[in-house]
Amino acid sequence: MTVFNGAMNGGVELLFDRETRFLDCLLAAPIFRISMASSRFIYMIVLGTAQSFLLILTAYIFGVRFVTGIPGILFTLLVGILLEAGISQLSIALAMTLKTHNEFFTLLTFLVLPVTFLSTALFPMELMPPWIAFLVQFKPLTFAIEATRSLVLFGWDFPLLSRMIGLLLVFNLRKFHNSIFLAKKKEIS
Numbered sequence: 001m002t003v004f005n006g007a008m009n010g011g012v013e014l015l016f017d018r019e020t021r022f023l024d025c026l027l028a029a030p031i032f033r034i035s036m037a038s039s040r041f042i043y044m045i046v047l048g049t050a051q052s053f054l055l056i057l058t059a060y061i062f063g064v065r066f067v068t069g070i071p072g073i074l075f076t077l078l079v080g081i082l083l084e085a086g087i088s089q090l091s092i093a094l095a096m097t098l099k100t101h102n103e104f105f106t107l108l109t110f111l112v113l114p115v116t117f118l119s120t121a122l123f124p125m126e127l128m129p130p131w132i133a134f135l136v137q138f139k140p141l142t143f144a145i146e147a148t149r150s151l152v153l154f155g156w157d158f159p160l161l162s163r164m165i166g167l168l169l170v171f172n173l174r175k176f177h178n179s180i181f182l183a184k185k186k187e188i189s
Helices: 002-008 012-019 022-028 033-061 069-097 101-117 130-136 140-154 158-188
Strands: none
Touching (some): 002 033, 012 022, 012 033, 012 069, 033 069, 069 101, 140 158
16 A cells, blocks of 8 residues: 555656646756656655565564565565556656646545555455455556465465466556557657
8 A cells, every 4th residue: 555655646746847847947958858757767666665665674573474484575575566667657647647736636536545445455355245346356456465465474376476466567568558658649749
């Protein structure tokens, strides 16, 4: 949840840079345009990973142990990076598309709670009504949560982990493809 919320809010600074015309000053500077979005993307990944590590450390202090040990912790951080990458791309694309921060925050408010409730963050899929369980199985947040839950509580479930990692990669590649298409469309217009 920390990674998801941080990634969803990650494009806010970029949007404020657009609103205050600071981004226009950067566009006049002799830097690559792609570096403006990619630097924000890298910053969000590093920050999300650091926050995840601090949460894992805090959980360890309170007695939570990964049954998969240190390799499971590292794999959990990888899962967090994959989720952060996909959601960050979405947030940056929204920041570059929407006109004002009011639109951005309205859309975030509209999206974040339903996405959170339609995931396995609060309840396992087995306890959900069938129609919600059907919707939940297609969410990237669910992929990350199920992989992490498996690593913390149950051990190395390789079929589940490989399926979840594969789904997160597909989600990220789709977002990456859409981001490139959006960037090319903006350059043409």
